[in-house]
Amino acid sequence: AxxxxxxxxxxxxxxxxxxxxxxxxxxxxxxxxxxxxxxxxxxxxxxxxxxxxxxxxxxxxxxxxxxxxxxxxxxxxxxxxxxxxxxxxxxxxxRLVNLAGEHGQGHPAEIMDLSFAMQALSAKRILEEDMQPGVYKTRDEVDSEVARLKLKAMNIEIDELTTEQKDYMNSWNIGT
CATH class of the missing domain: 3.40.50.720 (NAD(P)-binding Rossmann-like Domain)
Incomplete structure (x- = not known):
């Protein structure tokens, strides 16, 4: 709230x-x-x-x-x-208004491809790390990778963080 x-x-x-x-x-x-x-x-x-x-x-x-x-x-x-x-x-x-009934279209393809990419990369992690059954948080790196790939597919370029910027973001004792 x-x-x-x-x-x-x-x-x-x-x-x-x-x-x-x-x-x-x-x-x-x-x-x-x-x-x-x-x-x-x-x-x-x-x-x-x-x-x-x-x-x-x-x-x-x-x-x-x-x-x-x-x-x-x-x-x-x-x-x-x-x-x-x-x-x-x-x-x-x-029922879910975007899914139900004659006009329910569900989620647009632009959203579904993100969901499927997350699922695929999560399945890859499960196999590579031989994980036990359970609920796991998706790693931030996976979110970032899916976002990067989606932006690339949309021909959108963004700046990359410098090493110094990454260090600053991950530090609690630098800055004010």
Missing amino acids: LEARMDGYRVMPIKCALQEADIVVTATGNKDIISGDDFNYIKDGCMLANAGHFNVEINEEDLLKITEEKETIKQDIECYTLKDGRHVYLLAGG
């Missing part, structure tokens, strides 16, 4: 945000981000979408408990008429 605020975003509890928002996109990777009593605060006409994790960020079961009527407006857009007359629109049934 502090990082978002320092980046210039307004930060508030979900119940306050739902009273103001016309469009809400969850992207937390967690469950029940909008659930239960939250729906009592939602603005009439609010559109809900999930870009985070499966179909669990927006609790549709809880939304249905206060729904009078559910109607398909068009493919992947459902209108929930609440018992108090408000309308809430849920995109893609609460």
Whole structure:
């Protein structure tokens, strides 16, 4: 929350945000981000979408408990008429909005090639270092190498750090 605020975003509890928002996109990777009593605060006409994790960020079961009527407006857009007359629109049934439904395109190739490059270099490391099953952090050098290769493929040139600059960045006792 502090990082978002320092980046210039307004930060508030979900119940306050739902009273103001016309469009809400969850992207937390967690469950029940909008659930239960939250729906009592939602603005009439609010559109809900999930870009985070499966179909669990927006609790549709809880939304249905206060729904009078559910109607398909068009493919992947459902209108929930609440018992108090408000309308809430849920995109893609609460599933990942960029992947679900007829128009779900998934991640663009420009992103997927980065993901596949990271996976390939990580698999190479696993084989070369005879690593045991477990969860390992990707080394910064791998991130840098993938970024360098992507920039090269895009015909983008950048400056290289000098040895002195690298030493300075990696030192805690030089400078102020």
